[in-house]
Amino acid sequence: MEKFRTNLKASDLGLQDEEEGPLDVLDLPQLYTRPPAPVLLSTLADLSSQPSSWESTPRSRSGISTPLKRKRKIRNEGVPQYLTKIISSPLAWIEDDGEKELVWEAASQRLSERSGRTAMGAITRSFAIPLLPETEVHQAVGVVNAEQELAPDADDIVELTLYEPALTADNLGLKTWASSYLLAKQLSALQQYIPNLPQDAAILELGAGTGLVGMAAGFVFQRNVILTDLPEIVPNLEKNVRSNASVVSSHGGTLSTAKLDWTKPDDFEADVYAGSPNSFPLILAADPIYSPEHPKLLVNAIEYHLRTDVAARVVIETPLRDAYAPERKDLRDRLSSIGLQIIEEGEEIGYDDWSSGQGEELAEVRCWWSVWGRL
Numbered sequence: 001m002e003k004f005r006t007n008l009k010a011s012d013l014g015l016q017d018e019e020e021g022p023l024d025v026l027d028l029p030q031l032y033t034r035p036p037a038p039v040l041l042s043t044l045a046d047l048s049s050q051p052s053s054w055e056s057t058p059r060s061r062s063g064i065s066t067p068l069k070r071k072r073k074i075r076n077e078g079v080p081q082y083l084t085k086i087i088s089s090p091l092a093w094i095e096d097d098g099e100k101e102l103v104w105e106a107a108s109q110r111l112s113e114r115s116g117r118t119a120m121g122a123i124t125r126s127f128a129i130p131l132l133p134e135t136e137v138h139q140a141v142g143v144v145n146a147e148q149e150l151a152p153d154a155d156d157i158v159e160l161t162l163y164e165p166a167l168t169a170d171n172l173g174l175k176t177w178a179s180s181y182l183l184a185k186q187l188s189a190l191q192q193y194i195p196n197l198p199q200d201a202a203i204l205e206l207g208a209g210t211g212l213v214g215m216a217a218g219f220v221f222q223r224n225v226i227l228t229d230l231p232e233i234v235p236n237l238e239k240n241v242r243s244n245a246s247v248v249s250s251h252g253g254t255l256s257t258a259k260l261d262w263t264k265p266d267d268f269e270a271d272v273y274a275g276s277p278n279s280f281p282l283i284l285a286a287d288p289i290y291s292p293e294h295p296k297l298l299v300n301a302i303e304y305h306l307r308t309d310v311a312a313r314v315v316i317e318t319p320l321r322d323a324y325a326p327e328r329k330d331l332r333d334r335l336s337s338i339g340l341q342i343i344e345e346g347e348e349i350g351y352d353d354w355s356s357g358q359g360e361e362l363a364e365v366r367c368w369w370s371v372w373g374r375l
Contacts (some may be wrong), residue, residue, distance in 0.1 A: 083114075207285055209286075217254040
């Protein structure tokens with residue numbers, strides 16, 4: 001597609017610059033004008049509505065994600081109809097059949113993106129995770145006006161790129177959720193509540209999903225992290241680990257993956273771990289509760305794998321969804337029942353992209369994080 005966009009400018013399309021405000025669908029190239037393929041492809045690229053990755057959160061501006069950017073802002077009203085007309089048009093004035101296919105494919109993709117995240121198909125997006133706690137970033141960049149964005153040094157930021165396959169209702173572990181992003185950014189600050197980890201010790205992540213938290217832990221703690229999930233989630237997890245392994249290793253961490261079903265916490269063997277119980281000084285979990293059974297299963301897995309010494313820690317972050325309030329209480333009670341207590345906890349606000357695809361704002365998500373240790 002890129003070969004058709006070479007040197008195209010907004011002025012070539014008769015369109016306004018972005019500073020003049022969002023465009024209306026009527027300002028886009030209309031089919032009755034018989035626009036050439038490069039013009040249509042450029043317009044369709046600007047209509048991309050890849051989900052935002054929660055670029056700014058009220059609590060922390062030091063870690064920002066870097067999703068695909070639109071070159072021009074375009075109002076959503078009327079766009080689905082515009083895309084449908086392109087898909088249904090024979091594009092008879094375009095002689096090259098290959099160009100026609102590219103236009104139809106791009107228009108179909110743009111339409112699917114507006115049907116919600118489950119219809120969007122596979123996406124790849126990047127997340128920038130800070131190596132320093134937010135307070136240290138403030139000190140590094142000096143006092144700034146509340147309206148200014150912080151600008152941490154590039155050396156204090158690590159960018160991870162994650163692949164998310166097309167989603168269905170039964171594979172939501174293939175999506176990166178707000179709590180994972182928030183916890184990944186929190187890890188540098190949470191080090192103060194975690195005793196020095198043994199040099200040869202591995203960190204365990206339960207329910208790793210796309211792997212954001214575990215990969216961030218690898219370079220924040222400079223240790224090996226074993227990222228685990230159910231068998232159907234692990235192939236994509238492995239893909240993300242492979243694509244980010246060099247970035248993590250360049251900052252002193254290593255990554256491994258393994259299948260782990262919480263109903264059978266002892267049925268677990270990784271390349272660098274023989275499956276012995278009570279082996280991990282630190283266990284991480286983000287957004288681990290989706291059913292009444294999950295607190296029991298999660299705590300059973302934690303009890304089996306967490307070391308028994310007083311330096312052992314568990315770090316959990318989960319959204320404060322009203323529907324799962326009983327499950328969160330159950331989780332707290334069960335963690336207490338196995339001899340763990342909260343060392344520190346707090347709440348923070350993030351954003352998620354689980355939308356209908358109709359151009360609404362990102363959903364605000366309040367999350368609870370907690371660090372647990374032995375009594």
